Amino acid sequence: MSPQDDKAKEVSADGAAGPIILFFIIGLAASLVFGWVIFPKLLYSQKKQPLDFNHILHVEAVEEGCESCHFFREDGSFSGIPKLAQCVECHEDVQGEDPNEVKFVEEYVTNGREVPWLVYARQPDCVFFSHAAHVKKAEMDCGTCHGHIGESEHSRVYEENRITGYSRDIWGKNISGLKEHTWERMKMDDCAECHATKELKTDVETLPWPINWLPRPYEKQSGNQARVKTVKEACFVCHK
Amino acid sequence: MKIGRRSFLSFVIGGAAGTAISPLPWKLTDDSSIWSQNWPWTPVPPDGEYSQVNSICTLCPGGCGITVRKVDNRAVKIEGMKGHPVNDGGICVMGLSGLQLLYGPTRVKTPLKRVGKRGEGKWEKISWNEAISEVTEKLAEIRAQGEPHTVGSIVNSDRGTVPNLFRRFLTAYGSPNYMTMPSMQDSYNMTMQLMQGVTAQVGFDAENADYILSFGSGIIDGWGSPVRMFKANSAWKVDGKKVVQIEPRLSNTAAKSDEWIPIKPGTEAALALGIANVVIMESLYDKENIDSQFGFDAFKELVLNGYSVEKVSNITGIKSATIVSLAKNFAQASNPLAICGKGQGSTPGSLNEFVAVHALNALVGNINKNGGVWALSDTDYIKWPEFDLDSIAENGMQKERIDGAGSEYPHAKSLLNRLPEVINSGDGFLEAIFVADANPLYSMPDSKAIKEAFDSIPFIVSFSSYMDETASNADLILPNHVYLERYEDVPTPVGLQKNIIGLAKPVVKPQFNTKNVGDSLILIAKALGGSVANAFPWDSYDACLEETLGSKWDLLEENRFWSDSNSKVVTGEFNFYPDAMKSLTNFSPVSIEGSTISFPLVLIPYDSIRLANGYIGNPPFVIKTVEDTVLKGKTACVEINPKSAKEFGLTEGRSAILHTPRGKAKVKIHLYEGIMPGLVALARGLGHTAYDKYLTDKGCNLNELIGMTEDPVSGLDAAWGIRARLTKV
């Protein structure tokens, strides 16, 4: 290439730099808007709960707080969202004038149909989670994972991921995956936050050991404590 | 403004940069991976109600408690049962894979009658009625000819209700030929008889021992009750207790021990006596109790004269100083424990080894002591009504056993290892044989000889749940339920120091048209009628079991195990009885087959927790865990020391033919510093020819390459190896 050619090229490059940067910025801005604003809207469908549920009203009316309806069964398993039979204990007939109440009694109670609640915190089948271990043994608050749901007057919109079918609560409201509070996300990494780091030990009740002649040689006194931090067996704790 | 190619490109680049710093690609990656997990053809357990059922695993003699998770009626996961005295929540890889034995393709789904030639695999499905009457007709015919003693049975062990029903059946029918699969328990039982003068099971208080001298026992390779030993071993590590492993090959157990002492194989008894020599010479033994024991003077003389440290060092190849320090450390530990039974203890081994090791325990005064060896009388819960024998049965029962147990070898109860030779040499014959919970055609040494013996038995009935080697060579298969489908009592697991009884219970309904072997036996007895039927007053096996366990039943139903809080220790005095001494005098290492010239190497077997070698074959999950230094593709690997390999021009990964006087097999060479020169090691548990495609034709069966050596005192198989040769291909 001759020196003149070089010169010519520089000039023309200079001349085009403005629009090139502009287009770069347009591309950048458009994709940012798409990624941060439009994409989440497309990704999640909005679903309404079959009934609008008022937690505050119920908490006031019952005696034992959350555990009045979300209780532990005798065998230690957790009942989760109440079944119709439980609601019927109080709601056999329409109480008050709330249209939701009327709808509940007419559509579900009278027909003996379970309410198809949409579960915000539903995890995939491959996850084993024991509420008892967390709530009873480790004495964690419901709110640590479920947030202030007990203080809501209305049921939130349930946002369902169109690709995976799971609730938006699992990934978290913030599409970037960042969170401020413990209850804003429920992915494996969020469980791991405690389980990979916290050395905290809590007393666990050991099963009765009916054999006086054979001491529990492999579980020393200090071993009667459960570590929160999982080690070798980590995967199998939740993925049974 | 002109939108040129450059502008467009910069728009695209800007877009790409923006996309990269937006959540879109990351979120989509995550979502699409979750989406792929939910494809309808990805196997996941169906939704349904979760439940848990506790039972006992009977896949090995370990007797672990298990907790099975179910979704509706399907079992989806087996875990160790928390709070069970054997395994307290632990489980082994085999136990974990048990569901594949329940739902896998290898099950026999309905009674089968052979239509082709034996072993050809052509079967006709028949009904249970037909199956029972086929057996009954044949048995009635043999009885009518006055030959009831020519019917034999082979079961896995002689404890528990099912084996006892077999024994009862044969007795009522008129045959003494009730045989069991051999194991180290036979040798231990005989040792108890010869040294304590009692019938007892041996228990080891492993958890409380603080110095463990193991003569080749695969503590973490499946010896005793495997999960319990794993846990005991971990506890020793935590508490800094010492484990010394004596064996010619660096097994997993040896690798995890505090001290590994390679020894010339087959000379373990000499080492034990050499140690005894030092203990006596240095007066480190429990003088107070031992000096006065009957026969101790003779023992002392034998050991002092015959087993000087130098001599033992020559026999075993272990330095004199090592023997002395072993003896001192052992005798000076507060709770020393010596154990034997090679590998998983699936072969009986030579009696002198058991006697010598037991003598070591006695010398340091740890019999029936904390951290020591316990002589337990078995929980005596099987008390069935007496029954009368008719004259045919009486005649039959007076005949000598075909295997010479109780006559030629007065202390032995069953000598299945002698059966092939007796039959093949024409010294005895059987008209019919029953096989239950056992796979002798695969797991007895010298498989060819046992196959030949079976070939000459006209009627073979298998009760196997699986199409194993013995079942596929049978004439009739009356398939048993698998362990997760049936009730069964599980007597004290091997080596536990106190008595417990476990109760296995059905976790799921029988999946196929199978029947509990106990029920089959009761039906056959009833169909035979007369005194045989009278010996079986029960309507069903479950009824028999419930009646047998009596007052323990309710507790067993609830807890799955019952512990005998006053387990009876047999108080039989420890003594050096002449018969025991006989096995020690004129000690020469058990010789093995083959000439040193044509077979310059020695083949020894080894056991791995990842290879089942008993009645149950490896399920697919377990076979996947076998390392490629054990099984490479479809070929088994043999371990050989690089020094020996060099001598024979063998290199890593090379194919070779392994010859022994009993057979040959194609193998791959694996150079291993952890094996003594001059030896070749091959894993047990490979080379199945039956079961499913996951197990068949993988490697070679060690039992086809190895022979048997009769122990002069016990009559049991004492072979620990065989001479061998490797040739390049």
Ligand code: SF4
């Ligand atoms: S050790 Fe034996 S009994 Fe225990 S889980 Fe494993 S196979 Fe079953």
